Amino acid sequence: MSKIALHLSISLAALAAAIATPVLAETVAITNARILTAGPAGEIAQGTIVLHDGKIASVGAGASAPAGARIIDAKGATVTPGFVAANTLLGAVEVRSLGDDLTVNNPDIGAAFDVQYGLDPQSTLIPVARLGGITRAIVMPLSAGGGGTDFHADDGEELYTAGGGGGSKSTALFAGQAAVIHLGEGANILVKPKVGMVVPFGDGGANVAGGARGAEIVALKAAFRDVRDYMRNKAAYDRAGIRDMGLSKADLEALIPVVEGRMPIIASVHKASDIRSVLQFAREERVKVILDGAEEGWMTAGEIAAAGVPVIINPLSDRPESFQVLGATMENAARLQAAGVTLAIESQGGAHRVRELRYNVGNAIANGMPYQAGLAAVTINPARIFGVADKIGSLEPGKDADLVIWTGDPFEPLSQPTAIFIRGESQPMTSRQLELRDRYKTLGGGYPAAYSR
Numbered sequence: 367m368s369k370i371a372l373h374l375s376i377s378l379a380a381l382a383a384a385i386a387t388p389v390l391a392e393t394v395a396i397t398n399a400r401i402l403t404a405g406p407a408g409e410i411a412q413g414t415i416v417l418h419d420g421k422i423a424s425v426g427a428g429a430s431a432p433a434g435a436r437i438i439d440a441k442g443a444t445v446t447p448g449f450v451a452a453n454t455l456l457g458a459v460e461v462r463s464l465g466d467d468l469t470v471n472n473p474d475i476g477a478a479f480d481v482q483y484g485l486d487p488q489s490t491l492i493p494v495a496r497l498g499g500i501t502r503a504i505v506m507p508l509s510a511g512g513g514g515t516d517f518h519a520d521d522g523e524e525l526y527t528a529g530g531g532g533g534s535k536s537t538a539l540f541a542g543q544a545a546v547i548h549l550g551e552g553a554n555i556l557v558k559p560k561v562g563m564v565v566p567f568g569d570g571g572a573n574v575a576g577g578a579r580g581a582e583i584v585a586l587k588a589a590f591r592d593v594r595d596y597m598r599n600k601a602a603y604d605r606a607g608i609r610d611m612g613l614s615k616a617d618l619e620a621l622i623p624v625v626e627g628r629m630p631i632i633a634s635v636h637k638a639s640d641i642r643s644v645l646q647f648a649r650e651e652r653v654k655v656i657l658d659g660a661e662e663g664w665m666t667a668g669e670i671a672a673a674g675v676p677v678i679i680n681p682l683s684d685r686p687e688s689f690q691v692l693g694a695t696m697e698n699a700a701r702l703q704a705a706g707v708t709l710a711i712e713s714q715g716g717a718h719r720v721r722e723l724r725y726n727v728g729n730a731i732a733n734g735m736p737y738q739a740g741l742a743a744v745t746i747n748p749a750r751i752f753g754v755a756d757k758i759g760s761l762e763p764g765k766d767a768d769l770v771i772w773t774g775d776p777f778e779p780l781s782q783p784t785a786i787f788i789r790g791e792s793q794p795m796t797s798r799q800l801e802l803r804d805r806y807k808t809l810g811g812g813y814p815a816a817y818s819r
Contacts, residue, residue, distance in 0.1 A: 393418045394790070395431030396771065399440035404447050404745040405760030408738075415445060417767040420790035425761050438771070438785065446741065446776050447761050448501025448768035448788065449724065450748040452678045452710040453658055455717035456495055456503045457485040457547055457555060477624075478616035479542030481505050482559040487552060491717050493797035496549045498721030499776055501768040501788045502557065502758055503549060504748065506564050506632065506658075507542035538574035539585055540565055543620065544632060546752055548768075550788035561752045562632040562656060563624050568640040568690050579640065583647055589613060590651055593621045630654035632678075637690035638665040645673050656751060658712075659683075660702075661694040667705035676708040676751045681730035699743070700734030710748040711740070728777035740777065766790070 394417040401410040403425065414429040415422065423432075431437055458481060485505070495503070541564035546557040566574060567582065575582035592611040596603050596618045603615070611618070623629035633644045636659045645666075648655040657663065658678045663670060670677060681699040686692045695701075703709055711730060713723040727740045735743075749759025757766050767790035774781035786793040 392790075393423075393432060393435040394438060394787070394792075395435040396438045396440055396445060396769075397431060398442060399445040399771070400442060401425060401761060402444060402446045402741055403761040404741050405762045407762075412442070415761060415769070417769075417787060417790045420767055422761060422763050422765050422767050422769075424763055440771055443784065444772045444774070444776060445761070446499070446770050446772065447745045447759060448770055448786070449499045449744040450710075450759065451495065451500045451503040451713060451720050451723050451744075452748045452751075453506050453712040454495075454503045454720050455505065455508075456492055456549070456720060457487065457489050457505055459717050460486075460489060460491065474614035474616060475542075476538065476613075476617050477540035477542065477563060478614070478620040479507055479540075480545070480559060480620075481507055481542065482545045482556050485545070485547060485555055487555045490798045491720070492549050492555075493794065494799060495717075495720040496786060496788075496793060497783065497795070497797055499724055499770045499772070499783050499786070500720060501549050501770070501786065502749075502754075503547050503720070504544055504561065504752055505547055506544040506562070508564075539571075539582070539589060540617070540621070543629075544752075546754055548788055550791060550793060557757075558752070558754055560623070560629060562630050563621070564632045564634065564658075567633050567635040567644055568637055569688065570634060571640075579643065583643065586647065587651065589621070590625050590653075593618055593625050597622060597625075624653055625651070627652060627654055630656050632656045632658050634658050636661045636688075638662040638693065640690065641666045642669065645669060645675065648673070648675070661691040661698065663707070664695065664698045664701035665693055667702050667707060670702070671706040676710065676747070677702060678710045678712050678748075678751075680712050680714055681726050681733065681735075682714065696729065696733045699730040699740075703735055703739045703743075708747055708751065709739070709743045710751055711743040724777050725779055728779070731777060 395414055397414045399413060399415065401413045401415060403410065407426065410427055413425065413427045414431060415425040416429060416432060416435065417423065543560045544562040544564060545559045546561055547555045548557050549555070571582035572579045575585050589612065592613050596611065624631060631653055633655050635641055635644050635657055641657060641660060641663060644655060644657065656676050656678065657670065660677045660679055661683045663677055663679065679699055681696060683691065684694045684696045686694060699709060699711065711723065711726050713720050713726050723744060727744055731737055731740045746755060746759035749755040758768050761769060767787050769787050770776070770783045771785040772781050772783055786795070
């Protein structure tokens with residue numbers, strides 16, 4: 367190898383390492399803060415939290431600012447972990463009517479669909495959500511078949527794929543794999559891929575299975591049987607020496623972690639009887655499951671808790687929009703939490719209204735959910751549910767420095783963040799909407815530069 371080639375190789379390697387490794391952040395000490403840790407320390411009435419190299423170095427009433435640190439005097443303001451938004455479309459959609467990166471109509475790709483490959487770190491919706499105190503999010507593919515109440519745009523449009531258009535039952539039965547992202551600046555927002563396999567149940571599951579709820583369970587069992595047969599003899603499959611299967615090889619491979627219990631099913635389900643069917647299916651197939659929706663979850667709260675199954679809910683879902691949510695109530699979160707269910711709270715809208723996550727928590731608290739439980743439902747609980755609690759979800763030494771300083775109670779609508787840190791890096795306190803507002807609010811009868819009549 368020539369010296370030029372060697373130097374070029376070393377330079378490229380250094381560049382790749384720089385791209386892969388986040389730039390180490392400055393040392394920051396936030397003093398005189400009311401710290402809601404969402405961890406074992408609970409609430410610290412007046413304390414200091416130190417951030418160093420993107421991590422939390424120390425937190426507590428007796429912590430001191432190290433020499434050379436940038437000091438932020440919180441003056442009694444509240445500091446919380448950055449919020450984790452479950453069940454979002456962030457990074458995969460801008461204007462819904464123009465399409466998204468979560469809709470699949472390929473007969474060979476269902477379970478194999480992986481949202482990580484379509485993420486856009488430059489999405490204009492990410493800064494808007496970040497200004498709501500959200501620093502991480504779970505991006506989920508859209509459930510097929512419709513018939514549910516999971517996502518609605520601001521204009522009421524249901525956000526679902528058509529599902530199964532190419533004839534593959536996997537495309538209909540399995541929406542694909544979710545991922546965890548961070549909402550900080552940079553070219554790579556992926557934190558952890560393949561954190562769950564989205565599967566529609568209830569009306570949505572019945573639609574993709576031919577119109578009957580029972581048919582979906584039978585089809586899922588058949589699909590899992592195919593996966594187990596494939597696992598036992600991949601060589602026979604490759605030489606066409608195994609029976610015909612309804613799933614593509616890509617989908618069979620994608621479902622191996624599910625049947626092995628390493629990847630949970632994220633079950634979009636609403637009705638109490640459907641929830642029981644999902645719990646029974648999970649027991650029989652020995653798979654992990656996360657319930658998403660569960661508007662009638664309070665009716666089966668004891669069973670959900672006994673099964674150790676976590677639930678993602680929108681506490682504002684209280685309208686009987688269909689027969690599968692007749693029992694919806696704004697006390698759903700409080701009742702599930704009282705029964706011992708691990709809860710994560712989501713917002714409505716998929717991507718455009720994710721910023722309202724904290725309002726949903728406030729409403730859950732107003733309807734009986736304890737304050738600390740509400741905080742946990744948007745911090746440590748979703749971190750635990752999706753396997754990233756070792757990095758985020760609470761303010762503890764060694765974890766990523768994701769935190770927000772608030773003007774008041776974070777769950778009061780009039781409170782606003784004054785500073786947001788993601789992995790120890792201070793984030794811009796603006797968005798495209800705010801920039802457009804500032805650009806045009808004081809025209810004084812004229813036009814901005816480069817514009818003419």
